[in-house]
Amino acid sequence: MSEPALGEEFFARPVGVVARDLLGCTLEHEGVGGVIVEVERYQEDDPASHSYGGPRGRNTVMFGPPGRAYVYRSYGVHWCLNLVCGPAGTGAAVLLRALEPRTGLERMRARRGPVADRLLCAGPDRLAQDLGVDAPLNGVALSAGGPLRVLPAAAPVRVVRGPRIGISRAADRPWRLGIAGSAYLSRPFPRAA
């Protein structure tokens, strides 16, 4: 078989399904990456989503074809990486919040300095920094031959969910998903173990 990297078909499904299936998958940017252990989902009818209210300004990528990167700047200092989901025209995406580092740890440490392994990719900006995700990656399609790839999960995972982090609108929607018991989460989940 050829390259096993996930493409447009995988991401064209409803954002809730994609978010769930992304847990346990491997994300790589130019050979640096790890296993996805925490994500959040955002969709068009969600007041907390950038896509709320239709395509305009920076969010236009969210309404484009699925399987592309949506990269934006947060709080003026940080970069956050999302993967666009659902059919083209629906403004949905999954925010990648934490990875379990697997490949290219040397380059991660070179970028971030001496920090504990479990803090390397525990958070949207930390993850983006370590993988070298930056403004030019906005709108880039995931593909087997491209710089950004997602490889399927090796084994099924146990999923926990809870309220999303850092938002004030629709904060009660439990759309933060994580792998139960992972040591690499950005923050622990409320009720789960």
Place this chain on the structure above:
DNA sequence: AATATGATAGTCT
């Protein structure tokens, strides 16, 4: 340990 605060820039009211 928990809580407070500054950095820093694009978007919205």
Place this chain on the structure above:
DNA sequence: GACTATCATATTG
């Protein structure tokens, strides 16, 4: 002028 899908550092207990 206020708010943000954050993080590091400083303060206090």
